[in-house]
Amino acid sequence: MQMQKLLLIMAHPDDAEFCAGGLMTLWRQAGHQIKILCLTNGNAGHQSLDPQTLAQHRQAEAQKAADLLGAELEIWPQDDGRLTPSIELREDLIAAIRRYKPDLVITHRTADYHPDHRATGQLVKDSIYLLQVPAIARTQPPLSYLPTVLLAYDGFTDPRPMRMDWIVDTEQVQEQVLDLLACHASQVFEWLPSLNNKNTPPFDRAWLKSFYQPRPTGIAAKYRDGNAAFGSLRYAEAFEVSDYAARLAEHHRNFRNN
Numbered sequence: 357m358q359m360q361k362l363l364l365i366m367a368h369p370d371d372a373e374f375c376a377g378g379l380m381t382l383w384r385q386a387g388h389q390i391k392i393l394c395l396t397n398g399n400a401g402h403q404s405l406d407p408q409t410l411a412q413h414r415q416a417e418a419q420k421a422a423d424l425l426g427a428e429l430e431i432w433p434q435d436d437g438r439l440t441p442s443i444e445l446r447e448d449l450i451a452a453i454r455r456y457k458p459d460l461v462i463t464h465r466t467a468d469y470h471p472d473h474r475a476t477g478q479l480v481k482d483s484i485y486l487l488q489v490p491a492i493a494r495t496q497p498p499l500s501y502l503p504t505v506l507l508a509y510d511g512f513t514d515p516r517p518m519r520m521d522w523i524v525d526t527e528q529v530q531e532q533v534l535d536l537l538a539c540h541a542s543q544v545f546e547w548l549p550s551l552n553n554k555n556t557p558p559f560d561r562a563w564l565k566s567f568y569q570p571r572p573t574g575i576a577a578k579y580r581d582g583n584a585a586f587g588s589l590r591y592a593e594a595f596e597v598s599d600y601a602a603r604l605a606e607h608h609r610n611f612r613n614n
């Protein structure tokens with residue numbers, strides 16, 4: 357398979373690592389390219405740091421994680437917690453997708469709990485068809501193809517639970533995902549532990565592991581329930597293939613064998 361390009365369009369710095377840290381690590385190991393695009397600067401995610409300082413910290417943390425992964429990073433200046441799917445941002449996003457020319461895009465579902473995640477998912481959804489329309493976002497020429505759009509796993513059930521269309525076994529890369537997440541120190545060692553007063557210090561790598569691993573083990577357990585052939589699956593990431601873009605190609609499912 358030729359080198360492929362994966363573009364993560366997420367709301368906050370750290371969403372890409374939480375949702376697809378395993379896939380990103382495996383994808384890089386297989387020699388493919390990654391870009392992480394965060395539509396907000398993450399400046400609301402802390403209990404004490406002021407927004408400007410926090411945005412600077414999060415830029416540096418996200419850059420550290422991107423460097424570790426070997427990915428490109430771009431963070432937009434929108435305030436955390438205030439993202440809306442505006443026409444202006446839609447046109448900026450169309451231009452950004454056209455510039456990168458991804459084979460795969462990963463984003464949030466619009467059923468997500470966080471308004472920024474929903475706005476991001478909506479912006480991607482609203483952009484895809486228009487990628488091919490030359491009259492829109494004229495700063496970049498239109499694409500002559502549509503990428504595949506994958507929606508990252510969430511557990512929300514209203515209006516419907518997500519489909520696990522593509523399951524990726526991430527057991528081999530759990531430690532590398534923790535390395536990526538640990539780069540986001542203001543989040544995983546400060547802000548996230550502060551959200552639940554049942555959490556007790558020290559907030560260190562062992563705490564991060566206990567916070568993160570229920571996600572991949574929960575996805576694996578859920579998938580095993582309906583798929584006996586996956587009885588040995590222990591850690592996984594799951595994605596829904598959106599029906600408003602291209603189908604997921606077989607060479608994407610089997611990216612590690614090439």
Ligand SMILES: [Zn+2]
Pocket residue numbers: 367368371470473
């Ligand atoms: Zn987020």
